Amino acid sequence: MYERFYGLRERPFDLTPNPKYLCLSARHSEALSNLRYGITARRGVTALIGEAGTGKTTLVRAALASKELAMSECVYLNNPALTRAEFIEFLARSFGLSERAEASKTVLLLELERLLRDRSSRGIVSALLVDEAQALPTELLEEVRLLANIETDSEKLLPVVLAGQPQLAVKLNDPELKQLKQRIALRCELQPLDLAETTAYISGRIRIAGGDAKKVFTREAIELIHQCSRGIPRTISVICDNSLVSGFAGDERPIGWETVFDVCSDFDLEPQKKKTQPGQAAWTPAAREPAPARESVPVSRLESHSGSAVLAGGGLFSSFTRRRGFSFF
Numbered sequence: 001m002y003e004r005f006y007g008l009r010e011r012p013f014d015l016t017p018n019p020k021y022l023c024l025s026a027r028h029s030e031a032l033s034n035l036r037y038g039i040t041a042r043r044g045v046t047a048l049i050g051e052a053g054t055g056k057t058t059l060v061r062a063a064l065a066s067k068e069l070a071m072s073e074c075v076y077l078n079n080p081a082l083t084r085a086e087f088i089e090f091l092a093r094s095f096g097l098s099e100r101a102e103a104s105k106t107v108l109l110l111e112l113e114r115l116l117r118d119r120s121s122r123g124i125v126s127a128l129l130v131d132e133a134q135a136l137p138t139e140l141l142e143e144v145r146l147l148a149n150i151e152t153d154s155e156k157l158l159p160v161v162l163a164g165q166p167q168l169a170v171k172l173n174d175p176e177l178k179q180l181k182q183r184i185a186l187r188c189e190l191q192p193l194d195l196a197e198t199t200a201y202i203s204g205r206i207r208i209a210g211g212d213a214k215k216v217f218t219r220e221a222i223e224l225i226h227q228c229s230r231g232i233p234r235t236i237s238v239i240c241d242n243s244l245v246s247g248f249a250g251d252e253r254p255i256g257w258e259t260v261f262d263v264c265s266d267f268d269l270e271p272q273k274k275k276t277q278p279g280q281a282a283w284t285p286a287a288r289e290p291a292p293a294r295e296s297v298p299v300s301r302l303e304s305h306s307g308s309a310v311l312a313g314g315g316l317f318s319s320f321t322r323r324r325g326f327s328f329f
Contacts, residue, residue: 002248087143
């Protein structure tokens with residue numbers, strides 16, 4: 001839709017966890033290293049904790065796609081809200097075990113240990129990665145602990161990664177899961193991005209898509225994106241993508257804070273309040289000088305991502321027209 005207008009080969013802010021667009025902060029880089037090390041060194045259980053939208057799934061997929069794991073066989077579970085029977089069936093099918101293993105935990109454990117020992121003798125690492133692990137019932141977390149206990153005298157045969165939101169950390173503090181918590185060899189926590197990291201995140205994704213961030217967003221726009229997103233990468237992407245749609249509609253290049261402010265208002269995203277000295281006003285978009293009015297552009301310019309018209313009816317659309325009631329998805 002807006003790619004050619006902003007000199008992009010593709011949309012840089014899609015919400016799919018594409019490792020191609022992985023932009024690492026120091027904390028994200030550390031977490032990725034921990035994931036790779038936890039699996040390749042067979043360190044037992046690795047826990048990755050972070051708020052929704054901080055990039056856990058992207059990191060897990062980047063670890064799976066890395067060259068360090070090229071000689072590994074990893075089973076990835078991204079919807080762990082299962083019963084015990086469904087979990088056993090999932091493991092049996094994912095590891096290529098027999099139909100009997102799908103219906104019997106005893107058979108599953110016997111066949112799985114035999115498989116893991118065979119792979120280990122051939123230098124192949126096997127691993128189980130569970131995304132959205134906060135959704136695992138307590139009984140399945142206990143099953144995961146028992147799977148992580150499959151080992152030889154010198155090494156773990158099935159390293160496990162648990163990636164989840166902060167509720168996972170709360171669950172791990174449950175006395176019933178004390179033994180699982182004791183088996184966590186590596187633990188890392190993702191934090192929201194600061195302003196410099198937000199700037200690098202936006203610039204990096206635009207650069208990967210073939211563009212120049214300075215020609216896409218003003219400095220003030222990026223500052224406001226950071227404040228309204230609270231540094232959460234997924235929210236940053238939502239704001240940026242919608243701002244690009246609005247900027248394209250208003251023939252605006254680079255995109256200023258006014259357009260970002262309109263987008264954030266539509267999503268009920270308020271700028272984060274900063275602590276100020278007595279008598280000092282916090283930065284708000286309203287404190288800036290308004291930009292000159294721009295020409296309205298025909299509605300025919302407005303195409304959705306699938307190519308259909310965004311707005312119903314005729315008329316003109318101004319970049320400063322409030323977008324209440326309209327959807328740009």
